[in-house]
Amino acid sequence: TQLLEQSPQFLSIQEGENLTVYCNSSSVFSSLQWYRQEPGEGPVLLVTVVTGGEVKKLKRLTFQFGDARKDSSLHITAAQPGDTGLYLCAGPDSNYQLIWGAGTKLIIKP
Amino acid sequence: SQTIHQWPATLVQPVGSPLSLECTVEGTSNPNLYWYRQAAGRGLQLLFYSVGIGQISSEVPQNLSASRPQDRQFILSSKKLLLSDSGFYLCAWSVPGGGQPQHFGDGTRLSIL
Numbered sequence: 062t063q064l065l066e067q068s069p070q071f072l073s074i075q076e077g078e079n080l081t082v083y084c085n086s087s088s089v090f091s092s093l094q095w096y097r098q099e100p101g102e103g104p105v106l107l108v109t110v111v112t113g114g115e116v117k118k119l120k121r122l123t124f125q126f127g128d129a130r131k132d133s134s135l136h137i138t139a140a141q142p143g144d145t146g147l148y149l150c151a152g153p154d155s156n157y158q159l160i161w162g163a164g165t166k167l168i169i170k171p
Numbered sequence: 172s173q174t175i176h177q178w179p180a181t182l183v184q185p186v187g188s189p190l191s192l193e194c195t196v197e198g199t200s201n202p203n204l205y206w207y208r209q210a211a212g213r214g215l216q217l218l219f220y221s222v223g224i225g226q227i228s229s230e231v232p233q234n235l236s237a238s239r240p241q242d243r244q245f246i247l248s249s250k251k252l253l254l255s256d257s258g259f260y261l262c263a264w265s266v267p268g269g270g271q272p273q274h275f276g277d278g279t280r281l282s283i284l
Binding site for chain 2: 091092094101102103104105106109147149151152153154156157158159161162163164166
C-alpha cells in the first residue's frame with residue numbers, strides 16, 4: 062500500500078521566518094500535488110510536480126520533487142499570516158487514484 | 172471556467188434522520204466526481220467516486236451512499252444518520268483519467284445531535 066507521510070504535523074512560527082514541510086513515501090510516484098486548505102473551505106491546488114528533481118516556484122513558495130520521486134518538500138520564505146492553513150500533498154497510486162497525506166497545519170503569527 | 176457548488180454549508184441533524192448533500196459542477200463535461208470526509212484539521216478520507224452517470228465506487232463501507240443521476244450532479248445520502256457521521260464533507264471534481272488534480276467545493280459541516 063502506498064502511503065504519503067507529511068511532517069511536521071503542526072508548525073507555528075512568527076511572521077517573516079522561513080519554513081520547510083515535507084511529504085515522504087517509500088514508494089515512487091509519477092507525480093505529486095500540493096494543496097492548501099483554509100478553515101471552512103475546500104483544498105485548493107497549488108502545484109503539481111512531475112519530474113524527479115523538479116523545482117517549481119510560486120511567489121514565496123518553492124516546491125521540490127525528489128530525484129527518486131519518493132518525496133517532496135515545500136519551502137516558504139518570509140512567511141506571512143496569509144500562508145496560514147493546512148498543507149496537503151497527494152499522489153496517484155498504482156490504480157491512478159489519488160492518495161492523500163494527513164497534512165501539515167501551519168500557523169503564522171503576526 | 173469551471174465551478175463547483177456544494178450545499179448546504181452547514182447542517183445539524185438528529186441521530187436517525189436521513190441525509191442528502193448535493194454537489195453540482197458547471198463548465199465541464201463528463202468529470203470524475205468525488206465525496207470525501209475530513210476529520211478536524213486532518214487529511215481526506217475518500218468515500219465515493221464516480222467516472223460517469225450511475226457509476227459509483229465505494230471506498231469505505233459505511234452508513235452512507237452516493238448517486239450520480241446526471242453528468243454533473245453528485246449526491247451523498249444516508250437513510251439513518253449515526254453520531255459517527257459527523258464531520259466535514261467535501262465534494263470534488265477532476266478531468267477524466269486517474270490521478271488528476273482535483274477541484275473542491277467549500278464543504279458541508281455536518282453535526283449530528
